[in-house]
Amino acid sequence: MTAVDIATSTSRRQSTAPAIGLIMGSMLSVQVGAAASTRLFDDIGPAGTAWLRGCWAALAFVLIARPSPRWLRAQSRHDLLGAVGLGVVSAAMSIAFFESIARIPLATAVALEFLGPLSLAVLRRTGRWGLLWPALALAGVLALTRPWRGDIDLTGVVLALVAAAGWAGYILLTQRVGDSFSGVKGLAIAMPVSAVAAALIGAPQAVPNLTWGIVAQAAWLAMLLPVLPFALELLALRRLTVAAFGTLMCLEPAFALAVGATVLHQTPHPLQVAGVAFVIAAGLGAQRSGRR
Template identity: 85%
Template sequence: MTAVDVATSTARRQRTAPAVALILGSMLSVQVGAAASTRLFDDVGPAGTAWLRGCWAALFFIVIARPSLRWLRAQSRRDLAGAVALGAVSAVMSVSFFESIARIPLATAVALEFLGPLSLAVLRRTGRWGLLWPVLALAGVLALTRPWSGGINLAGVLFALVAAVCWAGYILLTQRVGDSFSGVKGLAIAMPASAVAAAVVGLPQALPGLSWAVLAQSAWLALLLPVLPFALELLALRRLTVAAFGTLMCLEPAFALGVGATLLHQTPQPLQVLGVAFVVTAGIGAQRTGHR
Protein backbone atom coordinates (compact mmCIF):
# COMPACT_ATOMS: atom_id res chain seq x y z
CA MET A 1 0.00 0.00 0.00
CA THR A 2 1.42 3.37 -1.03
CA ALA A 3 1.59 6.48 1.12
CA VAL A 4 -1.26 7.97 -0.92
CA ASP A 5 -3.44 4.90 -0.26
CA VAL A 6 -2.70 5.09 3.46
CA ALA A 7 -3.56 8.79 3.57
CA THR A 8 -6.79 8.20 1.63
CA SER A 9 -7.81 5.34 3.92
CA THR A 10 -7.07 7.43 7.02
CA ALA A 11 -9.07 10.38 5.68
CA ARG A 12 -12.00 8.07 4.90
CA ARG A 13 -11.99 6.67 8.44
CA GLN A 14 -11.84 10.19 9.86
CA ARG A 15 -14.96 11.12 7.89
CA THR A 16 -16.83 7.86 8.51
CA ALA A 17 -16.40 7.49 12.28
CA PRO A 18 -18.16 10.79 13.17
CA ALA A 19 -20.88 10.03 10.61
CA VAL A 20 -21.59 6.65 12.21
CA ALA A 21 -21.85 8.36 15.60
CA LEU A 22 -24.33 10.84 14.12
CA ILE A 23 -26.50 8.03 12.72
CA LEU A 24 -26.43 6.12 16.00
CA GLY A 25 -27.41 9.33 17.81
CA SER A 26 -30.24 9.88 15.36
CA MET A 27 -31.67 6.39 15.88
CA LEU A 28 -31.38 6.72 19.65
CA SER A 29 -33.20 10.08 19.53
CA VAL A 30 -35.99 8.61 17.40
CA GLN A 31 -36.61 5.66 19.71
CA VAL A 32 -36.27 7.62 22.96
CA GLY A 33 -38.67 10.19 21.50
CA ALA A 34 -41.15 7.47 20.61
CA ALA A 35 -40.89 5.83 24.05
CA ALA A 36 -41.22 9.17 25.87
CA SER A 37 -44.27 10.05 23.77
CA THR A 38 -46.23 7.22 25.37
CA ARG A 39 -46.40 9.29 28.58
CA LEU A 40 -48.77 11.69 26.84
CA PHE A 41 -51.13 8.98 25.58
CA ASP A 42 -53.27 9.07 28.73
CA ASP A 43 -53.71 12.85 28.44
CA VAL A 44 -54.18 13.48 24.73
CA GLY A 45 -54.23 10.03 23.10
CA PRO A 46 -51.79 8.57 20.53
CA ALA A 47 -53.20 10.55 17.60
CA GLY A 48 -53.33 13.71 19.72
CA THR A 49 -49.68 13.21 20.67
CA ALA A 50 -48.70 12.78 17.02
CA TRP A 51 -50.62 15.95 16.09
CA LEU A 52 -49.08 18.10 18.86
CA ARG A 53 -45.59 16.90 18.02
CA GLY A 54 -46.27 17.66 14.36
CA CYS A 55 -47.43 21.20 15.17
CA TRP A 56 -44.22 21.95 17.06
CA ALA A 57 -42.07 20.35 14.34
CA ALA A 58 -43.81 22.54 11.74
CA LEU A 59 -43.08 25.64 13.81
CA PHE A 60 -39.42 24.69 14.29
CA PHE A 61 -38.84 24.05 10.58
CA ILE A 62 -40.57 27.29 9.58
CA VAL A 63 -38.29 29.21 11.96
CA ILE A 64 -35.22 27.39 10.58
CA ALA A 65 -36.08 27.70 6.87
CA ARG A 66 -37.96 31.05 6.95
CA PRO A 67 -39.91 30.56 3.71
CA SER A 68 -41.40 33.74 2.26
CA LEU A 69 -44.54 34.24 0.17
CA ARG A 70 -42.35 35.41 -2.70
CA TRP A 71 -40.32 32.22 -2.48
CA LEU A 72 -43.48 30.09 -2.36
CA ARG A 73 -44.85 31.76 -5.51
CA ALA A 74 -41.60 31.02 -7.31
CA GLN A 75 -41.98 27.25 -6.77
CA SER A 76 -43.67 25.05 -9.34
CA ARG A 77 -47.05 23.52 -8.53
CA ARG A 78 -45.57 20.07 -8.99
CA ASP A 79 -42.86 20.67 -6.39
CA LEU A 80 -45.32 22.19 -3.92
CA ALA A 81 -47.73 19.28 -4.44
CA GLY A 82 -44.89 16.85 -3.72
CA ALA A 83 -44.07 18.61 -0.44
CA VAL A 84 -47.73 18.64 0.61
CA ALA A 85 -48.04 14.94 -0.28
CA LEU A 86 -44.98 14.23 1.87
CA GLY A 87 -46.67 16.02 4.76
CA ALA A 88 -49.89 14.05 4.36
CA VAL A 89 -48.06 10.72 4.25
CA SER A 90 -45.96 11.74 7.27
CA ALA A 91 -49.15 12.52 9.20
CA VAL A 92 -50.69 9.11 8.53
CA MET A 93 -47.38 7.41 9.34
CA SER A 94 -46.99 9.23 12.67
CA VAL A 95 -50.57 8.69 13.79
CA SER A 96 -50.52 5.02 12.77
CA PHE A 97 -47.19 4.40 14.49
CA PHE A 98 -48.29 6.01 17.76
CA GLU A 99 -51.58 4.11 17.67
CA SER A 100 -49.50 0.97 17.17
CA ILE A 101 -47.09 1.47 20.09
CA ALA A 102 -50.09 2.19 22.30
CA ARG A 103 -51.11 -1.45 21.72
CA ILE A 104 -47.97 -3.53 21.05
CA PRO A 105 -44.32 -3.37 22.21
CA LEU A 106 -42.12 -0.70 20.66
CA ALA A 107 -39.66 -3.18 19.12
CA THR A 108 -42.44 -5.16 17.46
CA ALA A 109 -44.03 -2.01 16.05
CA VAL A 110 -40.73 -0.69 14.69
CA ALA A 111 -39.81 -4.04 13.13
CA LEU A 112 -43.21 -4.23 11.42
CA GLU A 113 -42.96 -0.61 10.30
CA PHE A 114 -39.49 -1.33 8.93
CA LEU A 115 -41.08 -3.70 6.40
CA GLY A 116 -41.90 -0.58 4.36
CA PRO A 117 -38.33 0.51 3.53
CA LEU A 118 -37.29 -3.14 3.44
CA SER A 119 -39.85 -3.81 0.70
CA LEU A 120 -38.50 -0.89 -1.32
CA ALA A 121 -34.96 -2.22 -1.00
CA VAL A 122 -36.09 -5.70 -2.06
CA LEU A 123 -37.88 -4.32 -5.12
CA ARG A 124 -34.65 -2.56 -6.11
CA ARG A 125 -32.55 -5.64 -5.50
CA THR A 126 -29.85 -6.80 -7.87
CA GLY A 127 -28.75 -10.42 -8.03
CA ARG A 128 -30.24 -13.68 -6.81
CA TRP A 129 -29.44 -13.02 -3.16
CA GLY A 130 -32.23 -10.44 -3.15
CA LEU A 131 -34.81 -13.25 -3.05
CA LEU A 132 -33.54 -14.38 0.37
CA TRP A 133 -34.35 -11.17 2.26
CA PRO A 134 -38.20 -11.28 2.05
CA VAL A 135 -38.14 -14.85 3.41
CA LEU A 136 -35.85 -13.84 6.28
CA ALA A 137 -37.99 -10.79 7.04
CA LEU A 138 -41.16 -12.91 7.08
CA ALA A 139 -39.52 -15.32 9.53
CA GLY A 140 -38.61 -12.34 11.71
CA VAL A 141 -42.17 -10.97 11.66
CA LEU A 142 -43.61 -14.37 12.61
CA ALA A 143 -41.12 -14.65 15.49
CA LEU A 144 -42.06 -11.16 16.69
CA THR A 145 -45.84 -11.44 16.46
CA ARG A 146 -46.16 -15.17 17.27
CA PRO A 147 -49.64 -15.46 15.74
CA TRP A 148 -49.92 -19.05 16.96
CA SER A 149 -49.98 -17.84 20.59
CA GLY A 150 -53.23 -15.90 20.12
CA GLY A 151 -51.95 -13.03 22.28
CA ILE A 152 -51.08 -10.50 19.59
CA ASN A 153 -53.11 -7.29 19.37
CA LEU A 154 -54.39 -7.33 15.79
CA ALA A 155 -55.21 -3.61 15.74
CA GLY A 156 -51.67 -2.76 16.83
CA VAL A 157 -50.21 -4.93 14.06
CA LEU A 158 -52.50 -3.38 11.44
CA PHE A 159 -51.57 0.16 12.53
CA ALA A 160 -47.87 -0.77 12.28
CA LEU A 161 -48.40 -2.17 8.77
CA VAL A 162 -50.17 1.04 7.71
CA ALA A 163 -47.15 2.94 9.05
CA ALA A 164 -44.91 0.59 7.03
CA VAL A 165 -46.71 1.44 3.79
CA CYS A 166 -46.48 5.14 4.64
CA TRP A 167 -42.77 4.84 5.46
CA ALA A 168 -42.14 3.45 1.97
CA GLY A 169 -44.08 6.35 0.49
CA TYR A 170 -42.25 8.76 2.79
CA ILE A 171 -38.88 7.58 1.44
CA LEU A 172 -39.93 8.03 -2.19
CA LEU A 173 -41.45 11.46 -1.54
CA THR A 174 -38.49 12.59 0.57
CA GLN A 175 -36.16 11.78 -2.33
CA ARG A 176 -38.39 13.82 -4.63
CA VAL A 177 -38.67 16.77 -2.24
CA GLY A 178 -34.95 16.64 -1.49
CA ASP A 179 -34.21 16.91 -5.20
CA SER A 180 -36.66 19.81 -5.63
CA PHE A 181 -35.83 22.05 -2.66
CA SER A 182 -32.60 23.24 -1.11
CA GLY A 183 -31.83 22.78 2.58
CA VAL A 184 -34.90 22.22 4.76
CA LYS A 185 -37.24 24.50 2.82
CA GLY A 186 -39.20 21.51 1.56
CA LEU A 187 -39.85 20.42 5.14
CA ALA A 188 -41.05 23.94 5.96
CA ILE A 189 -43.93 23.12 3.60
CA ALA A 190 -44.31 19.42 4.39
CA MET A 191 -44.43 19.70 8.18
CA PRO A 192 -47.28 22.28 8.34
CA ALA A 193 -49.18 20.13 5.84
CA SER A 194 -48.55 17.14 8.10
CA ALA A 195 -49.88 19.01 11.16
CA VAL A 196 -53.05 20.00 9.27
CA ALA A 197 -53.63 16.43 8.06
CA ALA A 198 -53.03 14.91 11.52
CA ALA A 199 -55.47 17.40 13.06
CA VAL A 200 -58.38 15.47 11.50
CA VAL A 201 -58.02 12.71 14.10
CA GLY A 202 -55.49 14.25 16.48
CA LEU A 203 -57.28 17.45 17.42
CA PRO A 204 -60.48 15.75 18.74
CA GLN A 205 -58.32 13.40 20.85
CA ALA A 206 -56.06 16.15 22.19
CA LEU A 207 -58.55 18.92 23.02
CA PRO A 208 -59.99 17.48 26.26
CA GLY A 209 -56.53 16.97 27.78
CA LEU A 210 -54.68 20.06 26.57
CA SER A 211 -52.70 21.94 29.22
CA TRP A 212 -49.56 24.04 29.43
CA ALA A 213 -47.65 21.03 30.77
CA VAL A 214 -48.76 18.88 27.84
CA LEU A 215 -47.78 21.61 25.37
CA ALA A 216 -44.33 21.91 26.94
CA GLN A 217 -43.78 18.14 26.88
CA SER A 218 -44.85 17.86 23.25
CA ALA A 219 -42.42 20.67 22.32
CA TRP A 220 -39.33 18.85 23.56
CA LEU A 221 -40.66 15.59 22.12
CA ALA A 222 -40.76 17.29 18.71
CA LEU A 223 -37.10 18.19 19.18
CA LEU A 224 -36.29 14.54 19.87
CA LEU A 225 -38.39 13.43 16.92
CA PRO A 226 -38.10 14.64 14.14
CA VAL A 227 -36.01 17.85 14.44
CA LEU A 228 -32.82 16.46 16.04
CA PRO A 229 -32.74 13.20 14.01
CA PHE A 230 -33.17 15.12 10.76
CA ALA A 231 -30.29 17.46 11.59
CA LEU A 232 -28.02 14.55 12.58
CA GLU A 233 -28.90 12.55 9.45
CA LEU A 234 -28.33 15.58 7.23
CA LEU A 235 -24.82 15.98 8.67
CA ALA A 236 -24.14 12.24 8.34
CA LEU A 237 -25.19 12.11 4.69
CA ARG A 238 -22.47 14.63 3.88
CA ARG A 239 -19.91 12.04 5.01
CA LEU A 240 -21.50 8.72 4.00
CA THR A 241 -22.71 7.13 0.80
CA VAL A 242 -26.46 6.52 0.52
CA ALA A 243 -25.83 2.75 0.65
CA ALA A 244 -23.83 3.02 3.89
CA PHE A 245 -26.47 5.32 5.38
CA GLY A 246 -29.28 2.88 4.50
CA THR A 247 -27.35 -0.06 5.93
CA LEU A 248 -26.82 1.71 9.25
CA MET A 249 -30.49 2.70 9.44
CA CYS A 250 -31.37 -1.00 9.34
CA LEU A 251 -30.33 -1.11 13.00
CA GLU A 252 -33.47 0.86 13.92
CA PRO A 253 -35.45 -2.20 15.17
CA ALA A 254 -32.52 -3.21 17.37
CA PHE A 255 -32.46 0.28 18.93
CA ALA A 256 -36.20 0.01 19.51
CA LEU A 257 -35.67 -3.31 21.30
CA GLY A 258 -33.11 -1.77 23.66
CA VAL A 259 -35.08 1.42 24.34
CA GLY A 260 -38.33 -0.51 24.86
CA ALA A 261 -36.65 -2.78 27.40
CA THR A 262 -34.89 0.10 29.19
CA LEU A 263 -37.51 2.86 29.28
CA LEU A 264 -40.80 0.99 28.89
CA HIS A 265 -39.83 -2.23 30.72
CA GLN A 266 -40.92 -4.29 27.71
CA THR A 267 -38.75 -7.35 28.28
CA PRO A 268 -38.58 -9.31 25.01
CA GLN A 269 -38.78 -13.07 24.75
CA PRO A 270 -35.78 -14.88 23.18
CA LEU A 271 -37.86 -15.62 20.08
CA GLN A 272 -38.68 -11.92 19.70
CA VAL A 273 -34.99 -11.00 19.95
CA LEU A 274 -34.34 -13.52 17.17
CA GLY A 275 -37.14 -11.96 15.13
CA VAL A 276 -35.58 -8.50 15.40
CA ALA A 277 -32.22 -9.98 14.38
CA PHE A 278 -33.84 -11.54 11.29
CA VAL A 279 -35.49 -8.27 10.26
CA VAL A 280 -32.26 -6.27 10.78
CA THR A 281 -30.24 -8.83 8.78
CA ALA A 282 -32.80 -8.81 5.98
CA GLY A 283 -32.70 -5.01 5.88
CA ILE A 284 -28.89 -4.88 5.73
CA GLY A 285 -28.79 -7.54 3.02
CA ALA A 286 -31.44 -5.83 0.91
CA GLN A 287 -29.74 -2.45 1.23
CA ARG A 288 -26.36 -3.81 0.19
CA THR A 289 -27.75 -5.52 -2.92
CA GLY A 290 -30.07 -2.69 -4.00
CA HIS A 291 -29.84 0.76 -5.55
CA ARG A 292 -31.61 4.08 -5.33
Protein backbone atom coordinates in the same frame (compact mmCIF):
# COMPACT_ATOMS: atom_id res chain seq x y z
CA MET B 1 -7.59 -6.14 -6.92
CA THR B 2 -5.99 -3.17 -8.64
CA ALA B 3 -5.04 0.12 -7.01
CA VAL B 4 -7.98 1.78 -8.79
CA ASP B 5 -10.39 -0.83 -7.37
CA ILE B 6 -9.00 -0.33 -3.87
CA ALA B 7 -9.32 3.44 -4.17
CA THR B 8 -12.88 3.16 -5.48
CA SER B 9 -13.87 0.78 -2.68
CA THR B 10 -12.35 3.06 -0.05
CA SER B 11 -14.12 6.08 -1.54
CA ARG B 12 -17.48 4.30 -1.41
CA ARG B 13 -17.02 3.30 2.21
CA GLN B 14 -16.06 6.85 3.14
CA SER B 15 -19.07 8.30 1.30
CA THR B 16 -21.59 5.92 2.89
CA ALA B 17 -20.17 5.98 6.42
CA PRO B 18 -21.54 9.47 7.31
CA ALA B 19 -24.97 8.52 5.97
CA ILE B 20 -25.00 5.35 8.08
CA GLY B 21 -24.17 7.43 11.16
CA LEU B 22 -27.04 9.79 10.35
CA ILE B 23 -29.47 6.88 10.11
CA MET B 24 -28.25 5.38 13.41
CA GLY B 25 -28.78 8.71 15.16
CA SER B 26 -32.21 9.03 13.60
CA MET B 27 -33.33 5.57 14.75
CA LEU B 28 -32.19 6.15 18.32
CA SER B 29 -33.96 9.50 18.44
CA VAL B 30 -37.17 8.00 17.00
CA GLN B 31 -37.38 5.18 19.52
CA VAL B 32 -36.51 7.25 22.59
CA GLY B 33 -38.98 9.90 21.43
CA ALA B 34 -41.70 7.32 20.82
CA ALA B 35 -41.20 5.66 24.21
CA ALA B 36 -41.20 9.00 26.03
CA SER B 37 -44.33 10.11 24.17
CA THR B 38 -46.41 7.28 25.62
CA ARG B 39 -46.53 9.29 28.85
CA LEU B 40 -48.88 11.74 27.13
CA PHE B 41 -51.27 9.10 25.77
CA ASP B 42 -53.47 9.04 28.86
CA ASP B 43 -53.84 12.83 28.79
CA ILE B 44 -54.31 13.71 25.11
CA GLY B 45 -54.44 10.36 23.31
CA PRO B 46 -51.98 8.85 20.79
CA ALA B 47 -53.29 10.85 17.82
CA GLY B 48 -53.42 14.00 19.94
CA THR B 49 -49.80 13.45 20.95
CA ALA B 50 -48.77 13.02 17.31
CA TRP B 51 -50.61 16.20 16.31
CA LEU B 52 -49.25 18.38 19.13
CA ARG B 53 -45.68 17.27 18.50
CA GLY B 54 -46.23 17.85 14.80
CA CYS B 55 -47.25 21.44 15.51
CA TRP B 56 -43.99 22.08 17.36
CA ALA B 57 -42.02 20.36 14.58
CA ALA B 58 -43.66 22.58 11.98
CA LEU B 59 -42.77 25.69 13.98
CA ALA B 60 -39.17 24.50 14.40
CA PHE B 61 -38.59 23.87 10.70
CA VAL B 62 -40.21 27.15 9.67
CA LEU B 63 -37.97 29.07 12.10
CA ILE B 64 -34.88 27.22 10.86
CA ALA B 65 -35.55 27.53 7.12
CA ARG B 66 -37.53 30.79 7.11
CA PRO B 67 -39.19 30.27 3.71
CA SER B 68 -40.41 33.61 2.37
CA PRO B 69 -43.57 34.06 0.26
CA ARG B 70 -41.36 35.12 -2.63
CA TRP B 71 -39.28 31.95 -2.34
CA LEU B 72 -42.43 29.81 -2.22
CA ARG B 73 -43.78 31.42 -5.41
CA ALA B 74 -40.49 30.68 -7.15
CA GLN B 75 -40.77 26.91 -6.56
CA SER B 76 -42.19 24.62 -9.21
CA ARG B 77 -45.61 23.04 -8.82
CA HIS B 78 -44.00 19.59 -9.02
CA ASP B 79 -41.62 20.31 -6.11
CA LEU B 80 -44.32 21.88 -3.95
CA LEU B 81 -46.67 18.93 -4.49
CA GLY B 82 -43.87 16.59 -3.40
CA ALA B 83 -43.46 18.51 -0.13
CA VAL B 84 -47.22 18.59 0.46
CA GLY B 85 -47.41 14.85 -0.20
CA LEU B 86 -44.63 14.25 2.30
CA GLY B 87 -46.55 16.22 4.92
CA VAL B 88 -49.76 14.24 4.43
CA VAL B 89 -47.96 10.88 4.46
CA SER B 90 -45.98 11.89 7.57
CA ALA B 91 -49.19 12.75 9.42
CA ALA B 92 -50.80 9.42 8.55
CA MET B 93 -47.65 7.49 9.47
CA SER B 94 -47.24 9.26 12.82
CA ILE B 95 -50.84 8.84 13.93
CA ALA B 96 -51.00 5.18 12.87
CA PHE B 97 -47.71 4.42 14.62
CA PHE B 98 -48.67 6.13 17.88
CA GLU B 99 -52.07 4.46 17.90
CA SER B 100 -50.28 1.14 17.31
CA ILE B 101 -47.79 1.44 20.18
CA ALA B 102 -50.68 2.29 22.48
CA ARG B 103 -51.93 -1.26 21.83
CA ILE B 104 -48.89 -3.49 21.18
CA PRO B 105 -45.24 -3.49 22.38
CA LEU B 106 -42.93 -0.92 20.83
CA ALA B 107 -40.58 -3.48 19.26
CA THR B 108 -43.47 -5.42 17.72
CA ALA B 109 -44.98 -2.28 16.21
CA VAL B 110 -41.66 -1.17 14.78
CA ALA B 111 -40.93 -4.62 13.37
CA LEU B 112 -44.26 -4.62 11.55
CA GLU B 113 -43.75 -1.05 10.41
CA PHE B 114 -40.42 -2.09 8.94
CA LEU B 115 -42.26 -4.11 6.29
CA GLY B 116 -42.67 -0.80 4.44
CA PRO B 117 -38.98 -0.06 3.82
CA LEU B 118 -38.32 -3.79 3.50
CA SER B 119 -40.71 -3.91 0.56
CA LEU B 120 -38.82 -1.05 -1.09
CA ALA B 121 -35.56 -2.91 -0.62
CA VAL B 122 -37.01 -6.02 -2.30
CA LEU B 123 -38.50 -4.09 -5.22
CA ARG B 124 -35.30 -2.11 -5.82
CA ARG B 125 -32.77 -4.85 -5.14
CA THR B 126 -29.56 -4.88 -7.15
CA GLY B 127 -26.87 -7.52 -7.60
CA ARG B 128 -26.87 -11.20 -6.71
CA TRP B 129 -27.04 -10.49 -2.97
CA GLY B 130 -29.88 -7.98 -3.29
CA LEU B 131 -32.60 -10.37 -2.15
CA LEU B 132 -30.62 -12.03 0.64
CA TRP B 133 -30.58 -9.06 3.03
CA PRO B 134 -34.34 -8.35 2.94
CA ALA B 135 -35.02 -12.08 3.40
CA LEU B 136 -32.77 -12.14 6.44
CA ALA B 137 -34.44 -9.03 7.79
CA LEU B 138 -37.87 -10.59 7.25
CA ALA B 139 -36.81 -13.61 9.32
CA GLY B 140 -35.87 -11.19 12.07
CA VAL B 141 -39.23 -9.43 11.83
CA LEU B 142 -41.05 -12.76 12.21
CA ALA B 143 -38.93 -13.67 15.23
CA LEU B 144 -39.68 -10.31 16.81
CA THR B 145 -43.44 -10.41 16.23
CA ARG B 146 -44.02 -14.19 16.75
CA PRO B 147 -47.34 -14.08 14.88
CA TRP B 148 -48.01 -17.79 15.55
CA ARG B 149 -48.82 -17.09 19.21
CA GLY B 150 -52.18 -15.52 18.33
CA ASP B 151 -52.39 -13.27 21.40
CA ILE B 152 -51.55 -9.98 19.76
CA ASP B 153 -53.96 -7.04 19.42
CA LEU B 154 -55.16 -7.15 15.80
CA THR B 155 -56.08 -3.47 15.74
CA GLY B 156 -52.53 -2.62 16.79
CA VAL B 157 -51.17 -4.87 14.05
CA VAL B 158 -53.35 -3.27 11.36
CA LEU B 159 -52.33 0.22 12.50
CA ALA B 160 -48.65 -0.80 12.39
CA LEU B 161 -49.14 -2.04 8.83
CA VAL B 162 -50.77 1.28 7.90
CA ALA B 163 -47.69 2.96 9.35
CA ALA B 164 -45.56 0.59 7.24
CA ALA B 165 -47.22 1.80 4.05
CA GLY B 166 -46.73 5.36 5.25
CA TRP B 167 -43.06 4.70 5.98
CA ALA B 168 -42.49 3.42 2.43
CA GLY B 169 -44.12 6.52 1.00
CA TYR B 170 -42.20 8.71 3.44
CA ILE B 171 -38.87 7.29 2.22
CA LEU B 172 -39.68 7.92 -1.43
CA LEU B 173 -41.04 11.40 -0.84
CA THR B 174 -38.23 12.42 1.54
CA GLN B 175 -35.67 11.58 -1.11
CA ARG B 176 -37.65 13.55 -3.68
CA VAL B 177 -37.96 16.56 -1.37
CA GLY B 178 -34.28 16.34 -0.41
CA ASP B 179 -33.32 16.47 -4.09
CA SER B 180 -35.71 19.35 -4.86
CA PHE B 181 -34.93 21.74 -2.00
CA SER B 182 -31.71 22.88 -0.36
CA GLY B 183 -31.15 22.38 3.36
CA VAL B 184 -34.38 21.68 5.23
CA LYS B 185 -36.56 24.11 3.28
CA GLY B 186 -38.63 21.23 1.96
CA LEU B 187 -39.47 20.19 5.51
CA ALA B 188 -40.50 23.78 6.27
CA ILE B 189 -43.33 23.14 3.80
CA ALA B 190 -44.02 19.50 4.63
CA MET B 191 -44.24 19.81 8.41
CA PRO B 192 -46.91 22.55 8.54
CA VAL B 193 -48.94 20.49 6.07
CA SER B 194 -48.45 17.46 8.32
CA ALA B 195 -49.66 19.39 11.38
CA VAL B 196 -52.80 20.53 9.56
CA ALA B 197 -53.53 17.01 8.27
CA ALA B 198 -52.97 15.43 11.71
CA ALA B 199 -55.31 17.98 13.30
CA LEU B 200 -58.29 16.26 11.68
CA ILE B 201 -57.89 13.30 14.07
CA GLY B 202 -55.47 14.56 16.70
CA ALA B 203 -56.97 17.91 17.66
CA PRO B 204 -60.31 16.49 18.92
CA GLN B 205 -58.35 14.12 21.20
CA ALA B 206 -55.91 16.69 22.52
CA VAL B 207 -57.64 20.08 22.78
CA PRO B 208 -60.12 19.28 25.61
CA ASN B 209 -57.28 18.23 27.95
CA LEU B 210 -54.49 20.61 26.97
CA THR B 211 -52.48 22.29 29.72
CA TRP B 212 -49.36 24.42 29.58
CA GLY B 213 -47.41 21.53 31.08
CA ILE B 214 -48.50 19.16 28.31
CA VAL B 215 -47.70 21.74 25.64
CA ALA B 216 -44.20 22.16 27.10
CA GLN B 217 -43.62 18.38 27.20
CA ALA B 218 -44.67 18.08 23.58
CA ALA B 219 -42.19 20.78 22.61
CA TRP B 220 -39.08 18.90 23.73
CA LEU B 221 -40.48 15.57 22.57
CA ALA B 222 -40.93 17.07 19.11
CA MET B 223 -37.17 17.61 18.95
CA LEU B 224 -36.62 13.87 19.46
CA LEU B 225 -39.40 12.95 17.04
CA PRO B 226 -39.87 14.16 14.36
CA VAL B 227 -37.51 17.18 14.05
CA LEU B 228 -34.12 15.51 14.53
CA PRO B 229 -34.94 12.20 12.74
CA PHE B 230 -36.55 13.90 9.73
CA ALA B 231 -33.56 16.19 9.28
CA LEU B 232 -31.03 13.35 9.65
CA GLU B 233 -32.91 11.06 7.27
CA LEU B 234 -33.27 13.78 4.65
CA LEU B 235 -29.49 14.27 4.70
CA ALA B 236 -28.89 10.51 4.60
CA LEU B 237 -31.18 10.01 1.60
CA ARG B 238 -29.02 12.44 -0.37
CA ARG B 239 -26.16 9.93 -0.06
CA LEU B 240 -27.90 6.53 -0.26
CA THR B 241 -30.20 4.66 -2.61
CA VAL B 242 -33.77 4.11 -1.46
CA ALA B 243 -33.12 0.33 -1.33
CA ALA B 244 -30.04 0.75 0.86
CA PHE B 245 -31.82 3.20 3.16
CA GLY B 246 -34.84 0.92 3.46
CA THR B 247 -32.77 -2.13 4.32
CA LEU B 248 -30.56 -0.22 6.76
CA MET B 249 -33.72 0.74 8.60
CA CYS B 250 -34.07 -2.94 9.51
CA LEU B 251 -31.98 -1.98 12.53
CA GLU B 252 -34.99 -0.03 13.81
CA PRO B 253 -36.56 -3.05 15.61
CA ALA B 254 -33.26 -3.57 17.45
CA PHE B 255 -33.34 0.01 18.73
CA ALA B 256 -37.02 -0.39 19.61
CA LEU B 257 -36.33 -3.61 21.51
CA ALA B 258 -33.56 -1.98 23.55
CA VAL B 259 -35.52 1.20 24.25
CA GLY B 260 -38.70 -0.75 25.04
CA ALA B 261 -36.81 -2.87 27.57
CA THR B 262 -35.00 0.02 29.26
CA VAL B 263 -37.59 2.80 29.12
CA LEU B 264 -40.93 0.97 28.99
CA HIS B 265 -39.83 -2.21 30.84
CA GLN B 266 -41.07 -4.46 28.00
CA THR B 267 -38.94 -7.56 28.59
CA PRO B 268 -37.98 -9.26 25.29
CA HIS B 269 -38.39 -12.99 24.64
CA PRO B 270 -35.17 -14.89 23.75
CA LEU B 271 -36.53 -15.43 20.23
CA GLN B 272 -36.88 -11.67 19.86
CA VAL B 273 -33.22 -11.28 20.74
CA ALA B 274 -32.45 -13.75 17.93
CA GLY B 275 -34.59 -11.62 15.63
CA VAL B 276 -32.48 -8.60 16.50
CA ALA B 277 -29.37 -10.51 15.41
CA PHE B 278 -31.01 -11.28 12.05
CA VAL B 279 -31.94 -7.68 11.34
CA ILE B 280 -28.51 -6.39 12.36
CA ALA B 281 -26.88 -8.85 9.95
CA ALA B 282 -29.21 -7.68 7.18
CA GLY B 283 -28.37 -4.04 7.88
CA LEU B 284 -24.63 -4.69 7.79
CA GLY B 285 -25.00 -6.50 4.48
CA ALA B 286 -27.10 -3.77 2.92
CA GLN B 287 -24.73 -0.91 3.70
CA ARG B 288 -21.95 -2.46 1.60
CA SER B 289 -23.66 -1.46 -1.65
CA GLY B 290 -25.73 1.49 -0.53
CA ARG B 291 -23.90 4.42 -2.14
CA ARG B 292 -26.20 6.61 -4.16
